[in-house]
Amino acid sequence: MNAPGIVVELLRNEPLLVVMPVQHPMASATTIDLHDLADEAFIGYCSPSTMHDTLITACRQAGFVPTVRQQVAETSTLVALVAAGLGVALAPESVRHLRMNGVTYRPLRSPTVSVPLALAYREDTIGPLIRRYLDTARTVLRSKKLLDTTSDLDELGQYIDTI
Numbered sequence: 001m002n003a004p005g006i007v008v009e010l011l012r013n014e015p016l017l018v019v020m021p022v023q024h025p026m027a028s029a030t031t032i033d034l035h036d037l038a039d040e041a042f043i044g045y046c047s048p049s050t051m052h053d054t055l056i057t058a059c060r061q062a063g064f065v066p067t068v069r070q071q072v073a074e075t076s077t078l079v080a081l082v083a084a085g086l087g088v089a090l091a092p093e094s095v096r097h098l099r100m101n102g103v104t105y106r107p108l109r110s111p112t113v114s115v116p117l118a119l120a121y122r123e124d125t126i127g128p129l130i131r132r133y134l135d136t137a138r139t140v141l142r143s144k145k146l147l148d149t150t151s152d153l154d155e156l157g158q159y160i161d162t163i
Helices: 050-061 075-083 093-097 128-143 153-159
Strands: 006-021 041-045 067-072 089-092 103-110 114-122
Touching: 006 075, 006 093, 006 128, 041 050, 041 075, 041 089, 050 089, 050 114, 067 075, 075 089, 075 103, 089 093, 114 128
Parallel strands: 041 067
Antiparallel strands: 006 089, 006 103, 006 114
């Protein structure tokens, strides 16, 4: 359930990728089965967050509980810790655009997991700057055919992370 006065607009559901150091033995694989990473140390997002819960759920679906070595709040920190060889991680597909030496991104073969990418804003304070930002985000995603126009917005409330 959404908070009163807050609009949550689902843009798309984004598949997760495995983020791993380039020197990892599985770094050359085309795709990765998550259960093959059961013995790895993971870098994860802080709890409570959608990404933390998604990591735990995906690993349980793959038959194991992940060993989370480090928790982070920022995606760039997650990628940097993976590049430093401290573990592997799961991250939304768009993270692959973070070009960082020492890290590679591989699609998950199983389980198939995605996370919602959404915009949240106060409905009573949409000024020109916010309106332009919202319009730009929708236009960019629509032009790349990434905008999800079929999702049910009422189900999105569970995905609002505490900041």
